Amino acid sequence: MPEGFETVIGLEVHCELSTATKLFCSCANAFGDEPNSNVCPVCLGLPGSLPVLNRRAVEFAIRIGQALGGDIRPSIFHRKNYFYPDMPKDYQISQYDQPISSGGRLALPDGSVVGIVRAHMEEDTGKSTHIGESGRIHGASHSLVDYNRAGVPLVEIVSEPDIRSAEQARLYVSELRAVLVATGASDGRMEEGSLRVDANVSIRPTGTTDLGTRCEVKNLNSLRSLVRAISYEAERQSALIAGGGTVSQQTRHWDEGGGVTQLLRSKEEAYDYRYFPEPDLVPLVPDDSLLSAAAAGVGKMPSERRQSLAELLGVPGEALAAGPVADQAQTVIELDLDGLVIGAVACGADAHLALARAANEGASKAEGARRLDAGTFAGLIKLESGGILSATQSKAVLSVLIDEGGEPAEIARRLGFEAMGQSDLDELVDSVIAANPDEWRRYQEGDDKISGFLLGLVMRQSSGKANGKLVKDTFDLRRHAGTASQG
Secondary structure (H helix, E strand, O other), X not given: OOOXXXXXXXXXXXXXXXXXXXXXXXOEOOOOOOOOOOOOOOOOOOOXXXXXXXXXXXXXXXXXXXXXXXXXXXXXXXXXXXXXXXXXXXXXXXXXXXXXXXXXXXXXXXXXXXXXXXXXXXXXXXXXXXXXXXXXXXXXXXXXXXXXXXXXXXXXXXXXXXXXXXXXXXXXXXXXXXXXXXXXXXXXXXXXXXXXXXXXXXXXXXXOOOOOOOEEEEEEOOHHHHHHHHHHHHHHHHXXXXXXXXXXOEEEEEEOOOOEEEEEEEOOOHHHHOOEEOOOOOOEOOOHHHHHHHHHOOOOOHHHHHHHHHHHHOOOXXXXXXXXXXXXXXXXXXXXXXXXXXXXXXXXXXXXXXXXXXXXXXXXXXXHHOOOOHHHHHHHHHHHHOOOOOHHHHHHHHHHHHHXXXXXXXXXXXXXXXXXXXXXXXXXXXXXXXXXXXXXXXXXXXXXXXXXXXXXXXXXXXXXXXXHHHHHHHHHHHHHHOOOOOO
């Protein structure tokens, strides 16, 4: 960024709702089915077909609004008119000036707060696949359209332009995704398109309040793409201004392979879409029973789950915002593994070790890890913390537990794992000390940074059988004694 400028970011997050059927018809809402198999006259927009609103989708939308502190109001649907091949009706049924939820806020783990403008309901579009080397419509030999997604219920959450960096944008989407999953309204699977982000990016002189000319980067479907696209777009705009140019309002596409944004079209304004009330749908006025049902379905929010983990770990809540365990805590909450950690600790497992194993090895097989019994997981953590298994062995046992089930001790025996005895460990530690006298002298003189090097040598020479904590304790005993034990 040029000195004296700041980035201003507002995000539009589109989340598909986890209903059994589409928003206005009874076609299945299912990812990955045979193309164009979940379609009917309603979602294809055939003449004479009439939409009927999905009550479950309304309940989910209300849950989202309630979780974000929004004001749930009577709303109406509009037709948003534009031509695109994946819109079979040539218009999208959406909500315009009277959304179901207005206002709200989202507090992030770093303590910042992002305002919410609105959360409104709309139907999703179909999906176009452009056949050609670039994968884009320009240069494609032909395109294929799958209308299975057309009519799938969406809620679009529009943030205030309160975000100031790509990293804060990543944190916002990560936290929002966790909220959406907690409500049960969406599975939040960005890799399946259940969650997609449009980023509005502009820059302005630091300290001013006027907004700069924004460019919208469409359909970012991973946190990595989100960060890269915002960073690139901010740099592109700053280079324009630094060179004496001006930023034009545009809609741009993110090219993941090239790492650049590319012009799609000049940015439309609301009047370009020719909004008018949907004549085939009556106004939506949620009654008390629907509001109560929605509120009852809202689960524990991520902020509450972080607080539970903080209490479990015995650390201040702010430590889970920026402390050494922050990433681990965020991971287990996002993957819904914090319940496994809490259950294991209740069964006597070490909290910090349980969190580390769930956030690292458990996260790589999250679906299977969520099925683990907390008592079984606790049994494994106890074997490691008690020195029966090394960290390497514990990870291997956990992998088998997730894939096949069973008992940790029995799996360890089957894999031939046994902890290194203290006498063997003493001998190995002494041999490492003898072979590395300079490093050992530095360690004795208080250079703790060298401990990782010495510990790594022991772990490698023991083929992972040594317990890392016991190795460190043995080195510490040698240092405090001033001489290496002879066995």
